[in-house]
Amino acid sequence: MFLDAAAGAGPYRRTDLHSAGLADSGIARALRDGRLSRVCRGMYVPGPQASRSRSGPDDQEAARHILAVRGVLARLGAPAVVSHVSAAVLHGLDVWNLPLDLVHLTRNRASGARRGRDLHLHVGPLSDADVTRVGGIAVTTPARTAIDIARERPFAQALVVADAALRAPHTDRADLDGALRAAAGRTGVRNAARVVAFADGRSASPGESLSRLLFHRSGLPEPVLQREITGWNGERVATVDFWWDGTPPVIGEFDGESTYGRLLRPGQTPGRAVVEEKIREDLLRELAPEVVRWTWRDLKEPQHLLSRLRRRLTPHP
Known part of the structure; x- marks a missing residue:
């Protein structure tokens, strides 16, 4: 009864649980069935605890x-x-x-x-x-x-x-x-x-921070961060993660775990997000044909990504 009433509260010491009427056997049983969780040595909260993430803290x-x-x-x-x-x-x-x-x-x-x-x-x-x-x-x-x-x-x-x-x-x-x-x-x-x-606060995510560090250590030209792109009519098309000036210019985009690297807006469905991202991508390619995307997998094994970027960033005669 105490655990149900105390859901979301705590942490409690073992002595607190004893005072609430839970014997050691009851504490052990509550830990086994998920009605109680140990958050650190000697301290408990009612309810189950999240498991550790393999990919990083969520x-x-x-x-x-x-x-x-x-x-x-x-x-x-x-x-x-x-x-x-x-x-x-x-x-x-x-x-x-x-x-x-x-x-x-x-x-x-x-x-x-x-x-x-x-x-x-x-x-x-x-x-x-x-x-x-x-x-x-x-x-x-x-x-x-x-x-x-x-x-x-x-x-x-x-x-x-x-x-x-x-x-x-x-x-x-x-x-x-x-x-x-x-x-x-x-x-x-x-x-x-x-x-x-x-450090640069314009890097909007861990993936962007690590990408910027990779480019620096690999000797690539320094990109402009969070460049705002406008269309032929002067209206804003997008803000891109990385921009390298050139002929043509090169756009770089890091895609994280969310759909197409973009978080869903309130009321936006995953399907609509895919369509809108496709429209955005087409507009970007019209303005700057060289658009390079990469993911966490590319950052772990970056040789192919670096090769793609170097080909596009190297001036052609």
Whole structure:
């Protein structure tokens, strides 16, 4: 009865469940049948939990991690600020290829860092400017979050977060630069500086961020991002992911998991989306015949994609 009434609430300690009338045997039975889920060590919520995604964190896995954050904070008891990838999840930033197995918290002190089965507790300076609140929880700002991740994680993963931070409300390059200056002297700050220098909020998705990095590392000409295309009558046709000037110009489009790389608008059916995307594609080809599309599979094995682009970007006599 308690679990039905408490659906969507929690997290609860085992002692809380005991107080509500659930014995250990009842807790074990509720865990088996999905009426109760463990979100972190010693903390539970009523209802089933989403399984981990094989391809990367989706909305369900992000929600699962947020519950783990709440559970760890409640278990910890002492004040701490949600940080690193956990802060990125709470802000809704892209966290491509970053593990969500640990909740990351930071305390404003010089010592006491530790890492356990479900918690990575960081220590370091935290100013008032570094902290905001999301849903009543103290969280590092998007800019500070991006710098913390960039100091510790590989460039590509950090770039995805930094680009997403630049797209976040009330966050701009000045915020990112300020957070980088505040990290001066800390481990990994040179790595973070390289990420900040390359970050660009016009990359609208992880796939676009990683595509831009691939082109840079492969020596391709730098494209214009989010170029607005107008038709012969001056009306807007589309905004394209990548544009290279030339004769003819070349358009590049990354297609993610949604139909034709575009999210459905309210009331739009998948069939209508296919038709509209076909019309859009035909208009683009009239204006710039060279249109190159690619997917996640092309980014994993990019040789063919790079060859296609080089052929089109190489000036012809």
